[in-house]
Amino acid sequence: MSERVTRALGLAQVPAEAEHRIRLLRQLQPGELLIHEIYRSIQGESTFAGLPCVFIRLAVCDLRCVWCDTPHAFAQGEIRPRVEVVRQALSYGCPLVEVTGGEPLLQPEVYPLMQELADAGVTVLLETSGAHDVSAVDPRVHIIMDLKCPDSGECARNWWPNLQHLKPSDQIKFVIASRRDWEWTVHTIRHYDLQERFTCLVSPAFGRITPLEIVTWLLESGLQKVRFQLQLHKYVWDPTARGV
Numbered sequence: 405m406s407e408r409v410t411r412a413l414g415l416a417q418v419p420a421e422a423e424h425r426i427r428l429l430r431q432l433q434p435g436e437l438l439i440h441e442i443y444r445s446i447q448g449e450s451t452f453a454g455l456p457c458v459f460i461r462l463a464v465c466d467l468r469c470v471w472c473d474t475p476h477a478f479a480q481g482e483i484r485p486r487v488e489v490v491r492q493a494l495s496y497g498c499p500l501v502e503v504t505g506g507e508p509l510l511q512p513e514v515y516p517l518m519q520e521l522a523d524a525g526v527t528v529l530l531e532t533s534g535a536h537d538v539s540a541v542d543p544r545v546h547i548i549m550d551l552k553c554p555d556s557g558e559c560a561r562n563w564w565p566n567l568q569h570l571k572p573s574d575q576i577k578f579v580i581a582s583r584r585d586w587e588w589t590v591h592t593i594r595h596y597d598l599q600e601r602f603t604c605l606v607s608p609a610f611g612r613i614t615p616l617e618i619v620t621w622l623l624e625s626g627l628q629k630v631r632f633q634l635q636l637h638k639y640v641w642d643p644t645a646r647g648v
């Protein structure tokens with residue numbers, strides 16, 4: 405594993421936990437992925453919300469957002485050959501496939517995985533934390549990248565050079581847990597002119613703030629091209645349900 409990945413996994417900050425993550429990923433041979441789950445559901449977020457979508461959830465994340473809704477993917481996964489993952493994802497006959505996590509970009513095989521899915525003609529989405537370089541992602545992939553707000557606890561991990569690598573068709577997501585997060589979001593959008601460059605999405609951290617608060621602040625802010633969103637799947641199914 406490269407020094408960059410070791411550093412990205414946070415070895416210096418939390419040695420025992422980071423070592424466990426490294427051990428999990430070190431088991432992987434070329435051509436293999438550590439997969440938490442693959443399933444078909446509706447897309448709950450982004451401009452693709454509401455569409456049927458196959459989700460490939462990769463295991464392991466190096467961040468610990470306080471409101472994370474997928475901690476079950478942190479430390480468990482099944483080693484699977486990439487060709488088998490592609491075959492299963494395409495077997496649903498669904499034209500939309502999202503690669504998510506955990507943090508997908510921790511696994512080198514994710515790059516050929518996304519390429520092979522795009523080669524097969526499906527629309528590929530990548531959901532990533534914003535803490536890792538996206539410059540090597542296939543340009544056919546629609547990147548949905550978080551910028552972590554202060555109350556996620558992971559704001560310091562935002563990898564700002566990514567803003568130079570995103571395409572106009574990519575999307576930046578802010579999950580808001582407080583008024584402080586909202587003010588940081590507005591400042592960040594204005595400072596980097598993000599609403600003119602990309603699709604910007606704002607959503608409430610589920611259960612920590614009401615949708616009405618975000619909508620009210622959005623309307624007061626004067627931001628005209630920022631899109632409010634809810635995590636649709638949490639309203640259709642039990643918010644704690646997995647695999648939906």
Ligand code: SF4
Binds near residue numbers: 465467472507
């Ligand atoms: S980056 Fe995503 S998967 Fe990782 S801790 Fe944050 S919300 Fe959870």
